[in-house]
Amino acid sequence: MFSVILSTASRYLLPLLLIFSFFLLLRGHNEPGGGFVGGLVAAAAYALYFIANGIDEAEKLLKAEPVKLIATGLLLAIVSTIPSLFAGKNFMSGIWLDTNFPLIGKLGSPLIFDVGVYLLVLGIALKIIFSLAEEDK
Amino acid sequence: MYREVADGNIIKEYVEWIPALGINFTFLLDGLSLTFVLIITLIGVVVFLYAGAYMQDYEHTDRFYVYIGIFMTSMVGLVVSDNMITMFVFWELTSISSYLLIGFNHHKEKSRKLALQALLVTGGGGLALMAGLILLSQISGSLEISALYDLNETIRNAPTYTAIVILVLIGAFTKSAQFPFHFWLPNAMEAPTPVSAYLHSATMVKAGIYLIARMNHSLGGTELWQDTILIAGTLTMLFAAILSFNQMDLKKLLAYSTLSVLGTLTMLLGIGSNLAIKAFFIYLVAHSLYKGTLFLVAGTLDHETGTRDVSKLGGLKKLMPVTMITAALASFSMMGIIPLVGFIGKETVYESILELDYWGLYLIAIAVLANALIVMITILVGFKPFWGTRVSTPKEPHEAPIKMLFGPAILAIFGLLMGIFPNVFIGKLLDQSSISILSEELGLKIKLWHGFNLVLLLSIVTLFLGIVFYLIRAKFLHITQNLKLVRILKPSEWYEFALNGMMYIAKLQTKILQNGYLRNYIIFILVTAVGIASFSLYNVRSELTISPDFSLTFYEGAIALIIILSTFMVITSDSRLKSIVAIGVVGFTMGIIFIIHSAPDLALTTFAIETLTVILFVLVLYKLPKFLKFSKTSAKLRDIIIASSVGIFMTLMVLYITSIELTSEFKKYYTDTSVPGGKGRNVVNVILVDFRAIDTLGEITVLAIAALGVYALLKLKLDDRDE
Numbered sequence: 001m002f003s004v005i006l007s008t009a010s011r012y013l014l015p016l017l018l019i020f021s022f023f024l025l026l027r028g029h030n031e032p033g034g035g036f037v038g039g040l041v042a043a044a045a046y047a048l049y050f051i052a053n054g055i056d057e058a059e060k061l062l063k064a065e066p067v068k069l070i071a072t073g074l075l076l077a078i079v080s081t082i083p084s085l086f087a088g089k090n091f092m093s094g095i096w097l098d099t100n101f102p103l104i105g106k107l108g109s110p111l112i113f114d115v116g117v118y119l120l121v122l123g124i125a126l127k128i129i130f131s132l133a134e135e136d137k
Numbered sequence: 138m139y140r141e142v143a144d145g146n147i148i149k150e151y152v153e154w155i156p157a158l159g160i161n162f163t164f165l166l167d168g169l170s171l172t173f174v175l176i177i178t179l180i181g182v183v184v185f186l187y188a189g190a191y192m193q194d195y196e197h198t199d200r201f202y203v204y205i206g207i208f209m210t211s212m213v214g215l216v217v218s219d220n221m222i223t224m225f226v227f228w229e230l231t232s233i234s235s236y237l238l239i240g241f242n243h244h245k246e247k248s249r250k251l252a253l254q255a256l257l258v259t260g261g262g263g264l265a266l267m268a269g270l271i272l273l274s275q276i277s278g279s280l281e282i283s284a285l286y287d288l289n290e291t292i293r294n295a296p297t298y299t300a301i302v303i304l305v306l307i308g309a310f311t312k313s314a315q316f317p318f319h320f321w322l323p324n325a326m327e328a329p330t331p332v333s334a335y336l337h338s339a340t341m342v343k344a345g346i347y348l349i350a351r352m353n354h355s356l357g358g359t360e361l362w363q364d365t366i367l368i369a370g371t372l373t374m375l376f377a378a379i380l381s382f383n384q385m386d387l388k389k390l391l392a393y394s395t396l397s398v399l400g401t402l403t404m405l406l407g408i409g410s411n412l413a414i415k416a417f418f419i420y421l422v423a424h425s426l427y428k429g430t431l432f433l434v435a436g437t438l439d440h441e442t443g444t445r446d447v448s449k450l451g452g453l454k455k456l457m458p459v460t461m462i463t464a465a466l467a468s469f470s471m472m473g474i475i476p477l478v479g480f481i482g483k484e485t486v487y488e489s490i491l492e493l494d495y496w497g498l499y500l501i502a503i504a505v506l507a508n509a510l511i512v513m514i515t516i517l518v519g520f521k522p523f524w525g526t527r528v529s530t531p532k533e534p535h536e537a538p539i540k541m542l543f544g545p546a547i548l549a550i551f552g553l554l555m556g557i558f559p560n561v562f563i564g565k566l567l568d569q570s571s572i573s574i575l576s577e578e579l580g581l582k583i584k585l586w587h588g589f590n591l592v593l594l595l596s597i598v599t600l601f602l603g604i605v606f607y608l609i610r611a612k613f614l615h616i617t618q619n620l621k622l623v624r625i626l627k628p629s630e631w632y633e634f635a636l637n638g639m640m641y642i643a644k645l646q647t648k649i650l651q652n653g654y655l656r657n658y659i660i661f662i663l664v665t666a667v668g669i670a671s672f673s674l675y676n677v678r679s680e681l682t683i684s685p686d687f688s689l690t691f692y693e694g695a696i697a698l699i700i701i702l703s704t705f706m707v708i709t710s711d712s713r714l715k716s717i718v719a720i721g722v723v724g725f726t727m728g729i730i731f732i733i734h735s736a737p738d739l740a741l742t743t744f745a746i747e748t749l750t751v752i753l754f755v756l757v758l759y760k761l762p763k764f765l766k767f768s769k770t771s772a773k774l775r776d777i778i779i780a781s782s783v784g785i786f787m788t789l790m791v792l793y794i795t796s797i798e799l800t801s802e803f804k805k806y807y808t809d810t811s812v813p814g815g816k817g818r819n820v821v822n823v824i825l826v827d828f829r830a831i832d833t834l835g836e837i838t839v840l841a842i843a844a845l846g847v848y849a850l851l852k853l854k855l856d857d858r859d860e
Contacts, residue, residue, distance in 0.1 A: 024741075028819060028822045029816070029817035029818070029819055029822055029823065029826075030817055030818040030819050031818070031819055032737035032738045032741055032819065033738075033741070033819070033822070034738065034819070034821075034822040034825065034826070035826070036742060036825070037738070037741045037742050037745055040742065040745035040746060040748075040749060041745055043749060044745060044748050044749055044752075047749065047752050051752070067845075067848075070841045070844060070845075071841075073837070073841075074837065074838065074841055077833075077834055077837060078834070081830070081834075108816060110817075110823075110826040110827045110830065111826075113826045113827075113830055113833075113834075114822075114826045116837070117826070117833065117837055120837050120840065120841060121837075121840070123841075123844070124840050124841065124843075124844040125749055127844045127847070127848055128753065128844060128847050128848070129749075129752065129753065129756065131847070131848050131851045131852065132753065132756040132757060132760075132851065133756060
């Protein structure tokens with residue numbers, strides 16, 4: 001079943017939803033949000049695109065393999081724990097860099113961790129959705 | 138270092154590992170440890186050298202050296218560890234490296250099976266040993282073995298003493314292949330010969346004996362300890378020697394003689410007198426030297442002629458003169474012929490047995506019989522291949538390369554020198570070892586020549602009997618080879634039975650608990666959880682003083698109504714799609730509840746999850762067969778009961794819990810430290826990514842694995858399963 005309205009709408013909705021998911025990820029530290037929800041929203045965005053345009057289109061758009069997203073996410077989460085070791089602190093303690101720069105503000109290893117969670121959740125949801133959808137072919 | 142230990146000093150080294158649990162790398166070098174360390178390293182060097190030539194035709198020799206290096210390290214670690222847990226770790230490491238080495242030819246199914254057998258027997262014994270050591274440490278309050286030294290009295294009177302002795306001895310007997318665990322050792326001959334020479338005759342199998350000697354100090358002195366060791370040792374000594382009669386394979390013959398010697402050593406510890414300990418010590422050293430040599434000689438013969446069958450070997454003395462001389466030296470030592478160290482060993486063994494009043498007469502008869510059979514084995518292995526008429530062999534034999542000659546020859550010469558100058562080589566170590574075993578110095582001098590006495594006569598009788606056995610063996614073989622032990626009497630059958638039984642039970646319980654129907658899994662989980670929880674709560678009902686808060690706001694009432702309506706929709710609808718939409722409704726209303734109770738993070742996540750869940754469900758739906766009604770009324774009734782009891786239970790739980798005023802310090806701590814410590818105002822998120830990030834890391838790892846699992850399940854083609 002192909003719907004022109006849904007298909008067209010999804011093309012505009014996808015970037016908006018992705019921006020929103022990224023916004024959720026970044027603001028998570030101070031307001032409701034975070035990597036987990038961000039990843040889920042991003043996955044929902046791709047899922048919508050897939051419903052509207054079919055699995056092939058969606059996979060082409062994603063470019064990366066979902067499994068690679070999972071792996072990258074896990075790697076980032078682990079990498080984020082390493083700076084604390086170099087700083088001589090306990091394993092996994094957060095390291096913060098205050099750039100005092102407008103818009104960017106504070107950067108810290110927990111942010112990398114959260115990006116990792118984001119990618120991983122996105123990868124997992126898409127992996128499951130895509131492999132279910134591929135079965136139909 | 139040798140000087141220091143020989144002068145009676147104990148060398149101690151200490152590195153912290155897990156000090157909070159009392160587990161540390163405490164290494165202690167006294168006479169007993171040093172003796173073992175010297176045996177392990179000397180034979181280790183010889184075996185390494187030998188393997189360099191022997192293993193050339195094998196694939197993956199790099200792995201071989203790694204495995205044997207691991208073994209050597211852990212074996213040395215085992216004998217110098219003073220900490221029980223460290224020792225146990227090394228103990229298991231020797232089992233594991235032995236497993237890898239026995240199964241070195243892993244392309245053969247037999248190798249793999251026998252390697253597993255050795256691992257299961259020794260590893261299982263290792264677990265028993267650990268239990269015993271833990272019980273022991275509870276008495277002394279310390280994990281150090283040296284802390285047990287003055288506690289013999291306390292340990293013997295402890296209520297757990299019997300359990301400790303049984304557990305420790307199971308560990309030692311499995312490792313040293315004592316009856317009834319002996320069957321794994323001859324089977325371990327599947328390993329390449331340098332491994333058999335090193336692990337399964339000279340070192341690893343002596344770990345159990347080392348343990349008994351080490352623990353003798355603190356556990357010994359009771360009838361239970363001494364008699365158990367004595368009986369197991371004697372049985373092993375006798376039966377291993379008898380079982381060797383039928384063997385044709387060089388290595389199997391040697392393996393049975395090793396078993397018999399291990400039995401003798403155990404028996405000597407069981408006798409436990411000063412003289413017995415002296416005999417134990419000399420015999421231990423002598424055996425390691427000659428048996429290592431003979432195994433390597435057997436390997437050389439195999440390597441050069443292509444067969445290990447004694448009946449197919451003969452007349453090689455001109456072709457392999459060096460090997461012949463080496464074998465002869467080691468064989469003389471093994472047969473107990475003057476002036477080799479084996480002679481002193483056997484003399485002292487007989488002497489210490491004759492000292493016994495009650496059992497002495499029987500034991501000496503058994504010992505002479507067993508030793509005569511060993512003499513027979515020696516003639517078969519050490520002389521027969523070289524003398525007599527030349528028999529054609531698969532390969533054209535010639536002398537082995539120098540690397541394979543050098544090592545065994547060194548060991549054989551050591552055996553000779555030790556026999557002639559016993560006090561120079563082992564006198565001091567014997568004194569120190571006896572302190573470790575018995576806590577007193579023996580003050581006995583080792584002499585080669587004891588004069589003409591009963592013991593010498595027994596030695597001669599043994600030799601004579603052995604030669605007779607050898608001569609009549611050929612005539613009796615066709616009779617004895619047809620003799621079969623009743624299956625139930627063979628411990629290896631018990632092993633098979635236990636293994637099969639375990640598999641059967643595992644299959645049975647998998648069939649009941651995990652039969653592949655998801656609904657059964659859910660039923661089991663829910664019924665167990667609710668059953669256990671409500672039972673334990675029912676038992677403490679009198680302590681329950683609070684009453685749940687049943688008040689309801691307007692919004693809560695409205696939401697509850699929506700949830701109830703959609704739940705009815707789920708269970709009554711005749712279309713799957715409708716049910717799934719209704720489940721989605723339930724999920725979203727739950728999200729609204731979270732908002733009402735001011736948990737925006739939770740609500741946000743719930744909404745996202747519910748959306749994705751509905752999408753996933755729809756995708757799955759697409760693939761399911763047409764909706765049909767399968768359930769019988771009885772099954773439905775069962776489901777209704779289970780579902781409603783779980784629901785009621787959980788509701789009541791939540792109501793009760795929320796009506797208690799929770800005074801949690803964490804709440805305050807996290808709210809206070811979130812901004813200064815985690816630089817974020819969203820406490821939930823700061824906890825997730827900073828304070829408790831390691832939990833999150835664990836969870837996302839699980840998620841990643843779960844995703845791969847889902848993928849694997851989806852791609853699994855059911856028709857592949859039959860393979």
